[in-house]
Amino acid sequence: MKFKQTLTSLSIISTLLASANVNAANLDIELINLTHSIAFTPILVAAHDQQTSLFHLGESATVALQKMAEGGNTSDLKTAITASSGVNLDLTSAPSLAGLTSMGTLDTGENMYLSLTAMMLPTNDGFVGLDSWKIPTEAGTYTIMLNAYDAGTEINDEIINGGGMPGTPGIPADPSGNAGTGATGASSNEANDKVHIHPGNVGDTDANGGISDLNSTVHRWLNPVAKLVVTVK
Amino acid sequence: MIKIKRQKYRYLSLFALTAALSACGGNDNEDHVVTAPSHVYEVTLMNITQGQIFSPPALTTHTQGMKLWQAGKTASIALEALAESGDSSQLIALSGITSSQVSNAPMMPGDMQTWTLELASTDTLNVSLATMLINTNDGFTGFTDMDLSAIALGESYQKMLVVYDAGTEMNDEVALPGSGGEAFNASRAGDVDRVYAHAGVLTSHELSSSVLLTEHKFDNPAAKLIIKRMQ
Numbered sequence: 176m177k178f179k180q181t182l183t184s185l186s187i188i189s190t191l192l193a194s195a196n197v198n199a200a201n202l203d204i205e206l207i208n209l210t211h212s213i214a215f216t217p218i219l220v221a222a223h224d225q226q227t228s229l230f231h232l233g234e235s236a237t238v239a240l241q242k243m244a245e246g247g248n249t250s251d252l253k254t255a256i257t258a259s260s261g262v263n264l265d266l267t268s269a270p271s272l273a274g275l276t277s278m279g280t281l282d283t284g285e286n287m288y289l290s291l292t293a294m295m296l297p298t299n300d301g302f303v304g305l306d307s308w309k310i311p312t313e314a315g316t317y318t319i320m321l322n323a324y325d326a327g328t329e330i331n332d333e334i335i336n337g338g339g340m341p342g343t344p345g346i347p348a349d350p351s352g353n354a355g356t357g358a359t360g361a362s363s364n365e366a367n368d369k370v371h372i373h374p375g376n377v378g379d380t381d382a383n384g385g386i387s388d389l390n391s392t393v394h395r396w397l398n399p400v401a402k403l404v405v406t407v408k
Numbered sequence: 409m410i411k412i413k414r415q416k417y418r419y420l421s422l423f424a425l426t427a428a429l430s431a432c433g434g435n436d437n438e439d440h441v442v443t444a445p446s447h448v449y450e451v452t453l454m455n456i457t458q459g460q461i462f463s464p465p466a467l468t469t470h471t472q473g474m475k476l477w478q479a480g481k482t483a484s485i486a487l488e489a490l491a492e493s494g495d496s497s498q499l500i501a502l503s504g505i506t507s508s509q510v511s512n513a514p515m516m517p518g519d520m521q522t523w524t525l526e527l528a529s530t531d532t533l534n535v536s537l538a539t540m541l542i543n544t545n546d547g548f549t550g551f552t553d554m555d556l557s558a559i560a561l562g563e564s565y566q567k568m569l570v571v572y573d574a575g576t577e578m579n580d581e582v583a584l585p586g587s588g589g590e591a592f593n594a595s596r597a598g599d600v601d602r603v604y605a606h607a608g609v610l611t612s613h614e615l616s617s618s619v620l621l622t623e624h625k626f627d628n629p630a631a632k633l634i635i636k637r638m639q
Contacts, residue, residue, distance in 0.1 A: 362623055364621070366458055374622070375608075398627050
């Protein structure tokens, strides 16, 4: 009887030790761009605590998020993560085209939540995102389908003019090489100034005019736009 | 054992007190112990579309197994009324509905709304919520026949909600109550007469007769639901 008790307490201790080890998770990260022709600017993956985030659906975008969503600049987001003892992984450091798979590894340390952002090009302020996914303590492979968000910070005029700074209208570029010119603007109103689900590109079939510099047969998507595969080791 | 019992008693009297205070101004009646809610939930809905306004959402409790709609099946007239005009009055009057809360105002894009559901242990814990996207012909979102008993105390449940088409009105993008067009029309001519996943809107850029603008376009999900059990 006594022997059995000891065994039980031993196994409890080893379970506790095991779960303590799992808290510092080593993750394999794989992101597949599922779209037809939408590129992702540098993909930021961050592990952080419950109080920190890259974005929250339904809340106003931070300036750091706006810089990423309008121009692909992740530096302020990374600074904010580091400042709260989180860790960053640049899954890519240059725009990656539709269809590509990006891979990396991340040691999360003590951080229990995972987030991801990358601007979608060509869009005005669209981004693919994961907000505060709780990292499982159990080893295994987990698949999460990701949606396209709109930062709510810029009107979706769909005019490609190189504009990527916060407050500058327009789209920086189309890495897929299907950009039109001379558009008059697809929209003149941003009806939701919080982070929301992106309504999708409109586009048109006039490469030298029309309402949009985007091509409606090339630049559209439906959710989900990316598949994230996380392996907890 | 005794300690536990005493604690329980303390909670009970606390319930009785709050129930009495809210109900009839300090009349400490023992009966209130029975009617005090044993299950309290906070139900939060977020409009996460770019530019679709939600009609005042209707949150209902009802008998177990009751469904306000079923994908692939024909819509009730009550659901048709909700999906075409945003009017939930017929829906909340359906037989089987045990309680309902209808918001006073529509929900704008980016809006968030929270309801408190107070249920006794004898009540059914099956809930549904429905709201129209008022700049569609017959598009709506919500959830139906969710059993809240699976949510443990202090835990919360999240769900992303997609848009359904009631299948009761052709999507001409003109007869839209949100743009001053026709609301309810009993005819189901021109649509498939079954509830299906909404295909989205074209807007005037692709359908010249449409009164919709690009900002009315939407993709799924259209709403985020959070249900938290408080008690």
